[in-house]
Amino acid sequence: MSRPREPALADLEAEAARRRPAFGRDAHVLCDNLVRIYKTEGVEVVALQGLDLVIDAGELVAIVGASGSGKSTLLNVLSGLDVPTAGVARVAGVDLLSMTARDRLRYRREVVGFVWQQTTRNLLPYLTAAENVELPMRLAGGRRRRDRAARAGELLELLGVADRARLRPGEMSGGEQQRTAIAVALANAPKVILADEPTGELDGETSEEVFAALRRVNRELGVTAVIVTHDPAVAGQVDRTVGIRDGRTSSETLRRASSDGRIVAEEYAVLDRAGRLQLPRDFTAALRMERRVRLALERDHIGVWPQDAEGEPGGAADGPEPGGEERGGAVSGPGRTGDG
Template identity: 80%
Template sequence: MEEPDDTPTLSQLERQAAHVRPAFGEHAHILCDNLVRIYKTEGVEVVALQGLDLLVDKGELIAVVGASGSGKSTLLNVLSGLDVPTAGLARVAGTDLLAMTAKDRLRYRREVVGFVWQQTARNLLPYLTAGENVRLPMRLAGRRGRTDRAGELLDLLGVAHRAGSRPGEMSGGEQQRVAIAVALANSPQVVLADEPTGELDSENSEQVFAALRRANRELGVTTVIVTHDATVSEQVDRTVGIRDGRTSSETLRRTAEGGAVIAEEYAVLDRVGRLQLPREFIGALDMERRVRLELECDHIGVWPDRPQPDTPQPDTPQPDQPQPEESR
């Protein structure tokens, strides 16, 4: 009697997954669902974001990396309210970015998000001191206690001694740390930083990243850093890779016993089931155009589309045949 086959069917696996799967982005602080951004330049359409998916938890610190033109800066501009998506869904701290009016967008940029540019000159007014630069956003928002708040932020970020200095009297690293204080002035829920260490040497880069990390840990502000700097991307718990306008990979880091840091890289499966295989994997197996897939009970096999060698068939035993007698 044959034993029953316990291998789950495809429909059984789908039912199990649906039972345990929460709604997409249900608890996310930042949600991008099939996000699209199309620019028109001289009659030519450029698709900067091609159905990008992203989830960031409240209080999380992540790095976003990708080649030039991959769409990472466009993503940051959308999340900051500086740009408007063409289609899809983008939600930050409960705010639907596609549904905002011009007035909503101004309030959003003033109260919900803080932004740090790569170019230090874009972050600070050159004729104001560090303290005055930090107090300015609070003044525009009509907040009280501006002097105390500015002093606390400058102290937290290690530049309290520069409160009376103008940007031209500070180093690049000090300017960026003051810029972070400006971004934090109105107690935003999210801070977005576009290449904040891009114009700095390694020592100043480390100080600026340490300031962002300190703000994230002590103030609980959700932080997204776009960067090419490996010293930054390798020190966060999650690094998101963007390729061709979509999130393509995530690297998760954890500390094992003994203090060793373990990094594990994952490919991102988007909402419609698209998966970008790493380029080095594709090149190693000379994959192109299409691949073969096979569903197993706990994984999916992927093979290059090549003719498969015929499987040799075992010899079929033949019944004994009478042997003819030799001619005499």
């Protein structure tokens, strides 16, 4: 009789993958361990360092972060303009790493729409607002002239600039140009709209109008919207703000209405699948945490302590002593201080 075959490592990995639901399996926008390295004159810049992001269909999400944190790199990848070095990037079921040139063209024409900060990048100066909106439809083909004109009219109406249809960009205000740009981005009924600082060149009141227009298309057309912004007024009005730091997702702020109708914002650190999280810089600076910290699993939280000069836990922080038996190791496992 032959002996039962020992399971190979690949079988065990496949089995483990079968049992665990795939990360972001149902997400509309998915970045899994996304890496983008730029190489210029022998110098490497790691703009995205294993970024994870999951956005559901129909969400309106703001992406915030300091200059150089990787926001534009992320948006360039999602818009199909740039190819990441490694990882997974998927939008509306399209794998952005394995697209052919033809797929990429179709993706950029039909699956995503974008709005850039510079109004001049969004609209052609010698076309009217209506002609600008019709242009992507003409390039994609498939619609009759009358249909294109009707759709352009509907979109300009939805964006509140129907009365500007016959004007060229130079004859419109900055806010009107950006609202027209949103209509252009929506021309081919994309599933996702990406906007990079769409209110960056506008004053407060006008930027509120443009943001309100983005919110309206998100709500009324159900299009998923991802907006990179420095504008606290924009970031403060979306349900979810994702903070990026050093090329990784570091925090999320969720906003919800409380029982008395007030909007409550709760900020969370993002825990990635490898168990990594970024502690806020002001927290680590306040407790002079550098390089090593001590961790302890408590019943309902994990304590983090700076390593003090003597190497004993709890040196600089007020609060409970870290639990656990191993003073040197400091991480107590479940069943010691934890529940299970």
